Amino acid sequence: MSASEAPRFLCDAMLGKLCKWLRIAGFDSAYLSHSVPVQLVDRARREGRIILTRNTKLLARENLPAHLFISDDRWEAQLVEVAGAFGLDLVAEAFARCLACNVNLEPIESRAEVEAVVPEYVYRRVVSFHGCPACGKVFWSGTHLGRMEQRLRAVAERVAKIAEKGGGPGSEE
Ligand SMILES: [Zn+2]
Numbered sequence: 001m002s003a004s005e006a007p008r009f010l011c012d013a014m015l016g017k018l019c020k021w022l023r024i025a026g027f028d029s030a031y032l033s034h035s036v037p038v039q040l041v042d043r044a045r046r047e048g049r050i051i052l053t054r055n056t057k058l059l060a061r062e063n064l065p066a067h068l069f070i071s072d073d074r075w076e077a078q079l080v081e082v083a084g085a086f087g088l089d090l091v092a093e094a095f096a097r098c099l100a101c102n103v104n105l106e107p108i109e110s111r112a113e114v115e116a117v118v119p120e121y122v123y124r125r126v127v128s129f130h131g132c133p134a135c136g137k138v139f140w141s142g143t144h145l146g147r148m149e150q151r152l153r154a155v156a157e158r159v160a161k162i163a164e165k166g167g168g169p170g171s172e173e
Pocket of ligand 1: 100102133134135137
């Protein structure tokens with residue numbers, strides 16, 4: 001499933017890192033840093049988001065909207081759980097979203113627009129730029145993405161391996 005037709009998520013306070021990595025993978029993922037259950041539930045309903053939670057007390061609530069209980073406390077394994085449960089493609093639309101604002105980046109039509117805001121060596125070397133419509137930050141693909149991309153690909157490989165074996169999203173290889 002690609003990010004544009006994918007479910008949207010709402011992460012509880014214990015899942016900040018998972019939220020960041022879902023955004024890196026291109027998925028619409030919101031985060032409540034001081035989440036009390038009623039706020040999580042209200043926001044999930046209002047915005048049509050699936051709750052991702054580590055909070056077992058939340059699970060006991062009646063009429064809980066769509067949710068997934070995350071059993072592991074490491075972000076890599078958590079991402080495997082979410083990708084497995086919802087059939088997410090973690091690499092297809094990676095790096096298409098502003099990590100700070102959780103909105104899709106937009107291509108910048110004219111390179112001249114960014115000449116004043118990016119370093120000169122970047123402007124000379126990079127062909128195309130993207131901008132965040134919310135915070136205005138300018139992005140370009142560069143070597144700083146290399147390590148993040150490797151880590152994301154490693155998680156995607158774990159997801160693929162589990163899918164091959166027909167195991168559940170929480171099973172270990
Ligand atoms: Zn932004």
